[in-house]
Structures are given as structure tokens and as C-alpha cells.
Amino acid sequence: MEYKNIYFIGIGGIGMSAIARYYKQKGLAVSGYDRTPSDLTRSLESEGINVHYEDLPSRIPVPVEETLVVYTPAVPQDFGELVKARSAGYRVIKRSQMLGEISRGQRCIAVAGTHGKTTTSTLAAHILTESGEGCSAFLGGISKNYRTNLLVSTRGTIVAEADEFDRSFLQLFPEIAVITAMDPDHLDIYGNAEAYRQAFRDFASQVSGTLIVKSGLPLGTGDTPARILTYHTSDPAADYHGENLHVDELGHYVFDLVYPGGVLEQIRPGVPGRLNVENSIAAAAICLEYGIAPEAVRKAIGSFQGVMRRLDVHLNTPQLTYLDDYAHHPAELASAIGALRDMFPGRKLTGIFQPHLYTRTRDFAPDFAQSLSRLDKLILLDIYPAREEPIPGVTSELIFNAVTAPEKVLLHKEELMDYLRKEPLDVLVTFGAGNIDRFIGPITEMLEKRLKGTL
Secondary structure, three states: OOOOEEEEEOOOOHHHHHHHHHHHHOOOEEEEEOOOOOHHHHHHHHOOOEEEOOOOHHHOOOOHHHEEEEEOOOOOOOOHHHHHHHHOOOEEEEHHHHHHHHHOOOEEEEEEOOOOHHHHHHHHHHHHHHOOOOOEEEEEEEEOOOOEEEEOOOOOEEEEEEOOHHHHHHHOOOOEEEEOOOOOOOHHHHOOHHHHHHHHHHHHOOOOOEEEEEOOOOOOHHHOOOEEEEEEOOOOOOOEEEEEEEEOOOOOEEEEEEEOOEEEEEEOOOOOOOHHHHHHHHHHHHHHHHOOOHHHHHHHHHHOOOEOOOOEEEEEOOOOEEEEEOOOOHHHHHHHHHHHHHHOOOOOEEEEEOOEOHHHHHHHHHHHHHHHOOOOEEEEOOOEOOOOOOOOOOOOHHHHOOOOOOEEEEOOHHHHHHHHHHOOOOEEEEEOOOOHHHHHHHHHHHHHHHHHOOO
16 A cells, blocks of 8 residues: 555544554554544544544645545545545545455454454454464454554454444455354344345355354355354354353353364353353354464463453442443343343342434334343433434334333433432443443442442
8 A cells, every 4th residue: 555644534433443553553644533532532642643523624634645535434425524535536435445455465354243243353363362373453342451452463364343334344355254143233224134134144255264153043055155163152063162151159151162173171251241151152263263272262261351341340349330331232232131140140230221323223122122121220311323313203212111121210311420329229231332431430430439438
């Protein structure tokens, strides 16, 4: 690439920021726009990347022929900077195209799926790194081991989270891939569930070596030239599966991994919860198929600290516990709530949920209600619109009215902190992909004061 400048429109997104960091490390001049400051944008700025927060077309670097403009599809097509870049003759590409270009000529490992892909890809990258093999990795969350969403290695192997939004993952042609789930989502893009599932088949058709699929997904040998292997938490029919699952005294699962080469005994994931057994099996399958030694796989799974905002524990005492999770799809919520029931049996579970997107709320309101009804108490916030305009008649009440949890309350986010200060709490969890993460610090601080009796 002959470019000297790379300019990102939407630089604060988790996928965009990883690519921005990558090119900054390559020595290019990197800058960009995002809508609001965040922990991610502040980190980018501390690394020497210039970020601004207004629509200012004049900030796009010149000359045109030395500048590449990368944008996220979450940015409206009439956004001033994007319009200017196109009209002025800049080369303008989507984030997914950029990731596709980076992966060309490298051994690509990709993890796709409606949910589970961030933890699985981050764990796979951790295993490769800890084993000494090394990899570059573009992750959909902040690794708690490395405090970043980017790993850079001189090895010619890349691990990528393969995002199905806007069919982004079709820019990748992996040698090894995992598909964790195909629960319909993004119907504003795909139109219907079958078109969504077809995109995963199209992705599968681009895998050249080994495709590792969660047992039961509607994929077969006619969908891919790759060899297909299956994985499951406990199904003995799967090529990779767990046996002898039990929970230790600290709430972590321990299991034996049965795989085509034998049995890897006494694996203890460094993060708790049954869903992390499944993620660990998928990541182990990737790395064992890649050629990593079994004992190195077992050791690295044990040292994995997880991903920020994936059942992320911020406070944990017998009296008061607070976690945060990125779950924003009904299946993700059901899985996370189930894991929390395993982790904290007999305790009262209060969940705060901020729905993400009007279309997703409209399309899955009954499913959201069913998942959230598994809580002891639901605190439901207004919809976070992200890239969307309001849809008449679509509000959080579509979910709220159908929830059957023993207790429920509907709040504006501006009311949340005052409400929580007066509320008796046991295990509290925040859920959502919008800006609910801005409450993590204030909630943690408030609960710590409560424990100290200084609130």
C-alpha cells in the first residue's frame, strides 16, 4: 500500500480502532472522527492518534492520492465527511474491506457467529500467543490479558472476528474458521432469517482448510470445500466435546476435552461460566487443528482472563456483586443469565437492559421478553438508536409488557443512578451494546460506597 495517511470515519468502533492501531504501528499517519469521546477514543489519542468529534470534512488529510479513507457502515451515507471524501476523489472503503486486504497473503483464522465469536477469537489468539507460535489479531473486544483489541506479530497468521453485520465477513477467506451460532439477527440488513443463514453458508464456502461448527447448525459438506468438524459442550457425537464437567470451589468449570487426537484432561478455563466451556472447546479446536501442542492449549486456556464486557466482574462479595455484559440479542441474554444462575445459585439476580436498535427490538421483542423473564428483577431502559431513526410504535414497552419476571421497572437512563441508590441489590448485571457501558464506573463506585457504609 502506497498511502501515507489513513483516515477513519467512526474510528472509535471496536473493529475500526483495531485497524487504526495496526496502521499506526506500521508507521502511517492515522487520524479520524467519532461521534463521542469514549475510553477507546481516549486510548487511541494516548497512542498518538488524532481524533475529533465533529463532522469536519476539512480534517481529512491531503493530498488525496496519499490518503485512504476507511468508514464504518454505521455512519450515514449523507455524513458530511463521507460525502466529501467520495466527491473529492479519495479511495473510500469499508472497514471490512480493509480487514480483508490485511488478511490477504496470511494464514487467516476467523470466528463467526451470532454470539460467542469475540471470546472465542480472543481466546484462540491468546493460545497462539502464549504457546510461542504468535499471531496478529483483530478482536471485537478488549482482551483483559493484553488490554487491547489488537495483537501484532511478525508471524504470517492472523486471527479475526468475522462480523456478519452488513455481510462484512464475506471479505475474509480463512484457512481455519469457526461458526458458533446462526440465530437470526440484523434483519434490517438481511430481510429475513433465511437470508441471514445463507450469508453464513456463503462464508463457509470461502473456508479453504477446516471449518469447525457448533453441533446442530444447518451446515453441511455441500456448503463448503473445507473439512467440517463439530464441537459441543457435552454432546459425545461431536468431534470436540467436554466430559466430566464439574464446578470447583471458586465457581470455575473443570472438564476433559475429547478430540480426534485423544483426551486432554483437567482443563480449567480462567473465566467462569458454562458458556466459557463451550468457547474454550471451540478455541481449543482451532489451535489443535492449527498444530499447537495439547499441553500448551490446556495451559493457555487456564491463564485466559477474558474480554471486557463479557460477564465482566467489577465487584464480587457475598453481600453484593456487580457484572457487566455486552449481550444484546435474545440468545446472548439467555446464555448470560443462565451462566449467572450457575455462578450465583440462590441469589437475587437484577438485570439492567438497554435495547440496541429499533429494528432489533421490533423483530425480537417477544424473544427478548422471554430471555429477560429469567431474571428476578428487570430494570429496562430506553432503546439505544445507534445508526437508526425511530420507528413509530417501537419502544422498550414492546419488551416490557411481555416480561413475566417477578419484578420489573421501566426507566429513562437519566433516572437509573438515583433509582439504584435506593434499591436493595444482591447480584446486579448491566446488559447491552449501546452506551450503557458509561454506567459501569458510576455503578461500581456507588456499590463500593454502599459496602463501606459511606453512601
